Amino acid sequence: MGTSRTFLHLCPWRTRSGISRLLTRNGSTRVWQQSGTTVSTRLCCQQHLLIRCHPSRSGGPAGRYCQQASASWAAGDVSKQEQRLLSRLYAGLIGGQRASLAECITLVESQHKRKRQLAQALLQHVLTHLKRQEEQNRGEPLAFRVGLSGPPGAGKSTFIETVGKMLTAKGHKVSVLAVDPSSCTSGGSLLGDKTRMTELSRDMNAYIRPSPTSGTLGGVTRTTNEAILLCEAAGYDVVLVETVGVGQSEFAVADMVDMFVLLIPPAGGDELQGIKRGIIEMADIVVITKADGDLLPPARRIQAEYTSAMKFLRGKSKTWKPQVTRISSRTGEGIPELWAKMEEFHKARLVSGELLDQRCRQQKVWMWNLIQENLLTHFREHPTVCQLIPATEMKVTDGALSPGLAADLLMKAFSAKQ
Template identity: 70%
Template sequence: MRLSGGGSCPISFQTMRRLGVRLLRHFYRPPLTGFRLLHQRGILTGSLPGHSSTIPGSSCHIHRSVSSTAVSQHIQDLSGPEQRLLDKLYDGLISGQRASLAESITLVETQHPRKKELAQVLLQKVLVFRREQERRNGGKPVAFRVGLSGPPGAGKSSFIEVVGKMLTGQGHKVAVLAVDPSSCTSGGSLLGDKTRMTELSRDMNAFIRPSPASGTLGGVTRTTNEAIVLCEGAGYDIVLVETVGVGQSEFAVADMVDMFVLLIPPAGGDELQGIKRGIIERADLVVVTKSDGDLVVPARRIQTEYTSALKLLRRQTRSWNPKVVRASAHTFEGIPEVWAKMEAYRAAMLSSGELQGRRRAQQKVWMWSLIQENVLWHFQNHPAVRGTLPRLEQKVTRGEISPGLAADLLLKAFSETS
């Protein structure tokens, strides 16, 4: 993880958790939480305007050590313009207005501290609204979240456009969140997926949103998770999350979707060696793309190889064996079969209760990713760390001390002065 001043310091997940505990003890100030705002807006203890709350006041108990006095010192009341903004966004969002959805996602992607608090108030309102929808649906999730990944050249955008058009034609509302690579230098992203999905982007029942990764997996997890919630609140019953197909973002996305689909091109050399085993293990469905013309024969060979490989891997769920299918976005062959497999997966996981369990586990992962982000921010901006960091960076670059020792010294400086 990158610290202020341009240096890099590897900090383990366990260390981040320990830092989080220390920060909660000393500051009681998670910057993304607006408990007082939520209480005043009737979100945790009351009801929403026009909607009955499913969370009774007595059930929303916040532990004494983190609530009331300590939090209210840092959370200001909603101003008139802020209140009107949130009401406008929420009303437009649950009415299915794409402009309100886009503006809401922009709000959750912001790095401005106050706007982050407003975004959390909006998200909490949407979560309560979604919870009521799920209650009416027998406690089952209303929307279906699908993550799609694959190496560059696998035809992800073409595949998503064809599948998306088919689903909107069947009456579904489809949201596509394309996790875009960001420049670590300028922060800019390629944002090319929308231009490649020209037909789907014009479909009134579809919503495409490129989501910059901001150079960090934490950025992927926070903004994409929150965008998924907003899309579902806007009435999109199918949310497709596309990753860039490189690095570790596939693992982050797999922890926020119901089903993870791996797209593989039919040619490219040592296919099985070219894909990380861990990614294959996370796949619930493998689709061999571009299975048409001269590529049909190699596509069948790849299908056979992956089918054999998956048999050697441990099953991720009790209710589903990963499948390998072929499809062509060009000829449409195999596309209906791919969707049939996805529906079969969802039905099996819902009936066994594993899908609901996966959603609950993902909420914990989401919470800890936010803790990591906030802890790192506090750590970077701590006076003792900022005062010690430049000197330690120089010693590391000159080879006088190891990066691990520098990290330990920074953590010690932080803990002793907190």
């Protein structure tokens, strides 16, 4: 085993027993007794060490994440400078530093080939860290991942601000990630352009990440999936993924979260026609927003309409029947009750094993989506194929070549030995 020096930074959270164990790789254990209430010490040592802290009893849900581990990177593949970068990012990330989390997300969002490789190296370590944390958490997931969708103006950001503040006050750490397909096609953004969630963004226990402003929906969902993992590693135990209910993005989001919440404004029937049936079928809870003042009667009516419409939908889960509820982010009415329902949902699916099954399924879907995306990139970048594409596309649009035959020809060019 090499004797590279590893820099360790112990986490500043309280530990239950006041004892942190330092385990060397060969298994020998050194027990280090805390002197005060917090641990905030830096060590240099000769071997790769793993520091384990017991879960916090007093620190609330956020206090669960008190493990710090040093990272060793596959030497050879990663230069010394890159190793230093990755170690710094990783230590900051699992130390719960918001700036490091932001930097890590920027790295996974990067389109630069080398940076993407480094991001994957980082993510591999993050996954190992999360796995260890989950084992210590009786095999239960560390974070509750919630997808939130609704048409523009449904009240999503106001809702997230109200719920987010309620949760941070309870001791949770909340991250908000936006998936905005409009930013891919138009360069503009439905979710990110205006100042949103101003109060929550100032809360030290909340982290809000606007949508990436370029790339395909596939690219955005890849980075959102990876950003979810990074948020969890940084100790965020509630991850809210927001999307505008106008396209395919909510289907992608439903494939990365534990619960899918659809927000519907108390608008007239015509607006509701625009909400696709498929999206409603995916919802675990439908929330009628703005149920206050003059909007209370229409909110009640729409709640009744959705309740009866949803009776005929086939549920996604054996343990949960989709529900329709009514809230006002302005008055706060119905919000604690809604959160209680969401926790009930999470618990029921955890106990039944459905939650873990769903997460396994999602991992597979994610892998295949990435394969699909990468294959397409390879295909388009293939030297012969990329030469043939313009003429082939023209023949297809002129009607001179059928799309099926054109695809066959391009595939043949792709598979031919060069």
